[in-house]
Amino acid sequence: VSRRVINLGLAGFGTVGSALARIMVENADDVARRTTADLRIKTVLVRDPDKPRGFDPGPETTFTTRVEDILDDPEIDIVLELMGGLDNAEAFTRKALEAGKHVVTANKALLAERGRPLFELAARKNLGLYYEASIAGGIPIVQALKHSLAANRIDKLQGILNGTANFIMSEMTTKGMSFEEALAEATELGYAEADPTLDVDGIDAAHKLALLVRLCHGQHYPFEEMHIEGIRGVTPEDIRFAREFGYRIKLIGQIRQDGSRIDAGMFPALVRDRFLLSKLGKNLNGIRVMGNMVGPLFFTGQGAGGLPTASAVLADILMLVRRIDAPDNTGFIESDLPLAEVLPPEESVHEFYLRFTVADRPGVMAAIASVMAENDVSIAQAIQRDTGEGELVPLVFMTHTASTRAIARCLEATSAFDFIGAPTAMLRIIEEDA
């Protein structure tokens, strides 16, 4: 077998970059058996060339602070954007594509918020812009949607796409912690960053969900229109009630179609406890995909971390090496990939969990139930319980399917009642399709 050298240029040498170098050394024999190309990290762009590195890639690799050393080097075939952030990463990725280089990236924020012109540029130049590492780390969901499920219309996708948020929800559930206590523990263990906003407010997971719309439906999703709700408002009390009903609460991203419109949202939801998604503890990620021909498929694994992410980066590199002349970034013909029509979030239908805090007196249940009936919201189950702790008691409903708008109207109308003692808690319930 005649072998050829493929030169890689890395922008960034943090957790993922150094893990990639480590895999290429430690698994060199296994990787060499999978391709006739000899991969070499030729050049690494860093801000500070003197900073200690997580792994030494060896003497073949040059470290530089000049971006031209990658972009203007005709020997570099594939560029890895592992710098993160938006402005610099965007400029670098655009220039790399303009220079005729394939790009592999783990930057979900860049692709979700500013990806469209980059994907269009890559398609015009017939170049790869691959991003397996951007969604759920080492779980091969991009490849599965691009290729393995290409015979299917994807009717529904439901996922746990942020390990930090899942860790917090799991700790709240199993240890009865408050959100603040669980966040503090996640921070101490290194699962949460100093500023946990991207993780706990659902933004990081929503970036991934926007890219999953691209992969499921061949449409670019306008990120700024997505319904994004984080987990700061989930209380131990809601978790306990959910469990009484046989559910757990998880931060869930969901993609459905409503006619020609895309219904994508990120929110904390009750998940029936026999559903595999509800069983994902710790910082695991998991995705359930419903194809109209294959039925339901479920994938789970580590959604973050240097080695799982670098494993996905290297898979993309190998795909490019194997098909260097015919990349397909989405699994759809890229040149006519349309802008998605978006279902307005208030039209999105779900079953809902509602917890009212009410004065313990006659007529309360009837008054609330009447409001729900007036708004065509049908009640599936209810729990009313005397806590013996004062004048206010919880009154919990699970509804049948209703629109978000109808529920909002119920909450508005009931908030005017004088017997309501606190804001009403509202959560969506997702179902496992058969």
Added chain:
Amino acid sequence: VSRRVINLGLAGFGTVGSALARIMVENADDVARRTTADLRIKTVLVRDPDKPRGFDPGPETTFTTRVEDILDDPEIDIVLELMGGLDNAEAFTRKALEAGKHVVTANKALLAERGRPLFELAARKNLGLYYEASIAGGIPIVQALKHSLAANRIDKLQGILNGTANFIMSEMTTKGMSFEEALAEATELGYAEADPTLDVDGIDAAHKLALLVRLCHGQHYPFEEMHIEGIRGVTPEDIRFAREFGYRIKLIGQIRQDGSRIDAGMFPALVRDRFLLSKLGKNLNGIRVMGNMVGPLFFTGQGAGGLPTASAVLADILMLVRRIDAPDNTGFIESDLPLAEVLPPEESVHEFYLRFTVADRPGVMAAIASVMAENDVSIAQAIQRDTGEGELVPLVFMTHTASTRAIARCLEATSAFDFIGAPTAMLRIIEEDA
């Protein structure tokens, strides 16, 4: 975008063939967006052209009984071997490859038992011989191992690879049925065939496991050397004891490496009940893969059925269309794919579950425990219980890791004791790696 026609030739038009035709019609718009090729089923080889068909592929398709109408047609690019069986399928596949046609097949028996010369022929001719549909139906495990996990050494694979066997085990567990009762129910519901041998004796699942060795390790596995044990011997009593310990019993295929040797086997095993594999009910398939860089990944879905299987067949066709000049059948360079070194089954190490049936009298526990100590088998847990139903009582042990040979010696030695009232039950326990 300029489009070209790719002509398919189908050998066989049973459940999978007619499901493929149905997908190509019902999902035509979705599939057309994923490739610039227009797929057409040009010719279908059948035994009886007058037999009613599950789906009418339309007037573009010709039905024939002459194999030459596919093999000698230069317009046919890709051939689908969906006839099943060994001799005819082998001859057809060889001739198709010799005629320069790519082959997609769902025939795990053919590839596991007689695949080696076919894969070598395909490699020599630079042709695709794809088989996603052969393993776990619609679950994209072949693609995942070929491409997505290519950066990893695969340290362990554990799978539920036969839906019929899993259905029977699930019914025995949840309803307390005997094997015979559960098999009768599976037959009635159409999950089991009139002759259930391939399913309940583990042979069908073992065919898949042999192909998974190829994909995990880039080695051809000599099928006749595999340890294959079915589920006929699993009793309700063992299922109850396993549950007392926190386990369920499943038919598991497992692949490990022992030094340079492959340790692959198919057997009913106890699976800890928090492990996702133990939660797979009904006729689901599931696979857990441990990559040395990505960590554990878990996949589950429908492992059989016309539409899920045809979904996988069509994914393979689309991969071939996208890369028609550079197929890779295994994800390893095919021309130097070696024969696997096989770990002899008796050297395979596990934790074990042993249920002795003993006379209820002093010294029994000591005698058995001494035999185990003499053979370096260490006891992790034990249950001794007076059933009050007669002179014979069960005595159950869970061991620490031991070789299969050491356990066999214990069973041989203890069988000579006069207090042993029945053959001893032995099952492996598989662990979920962290």
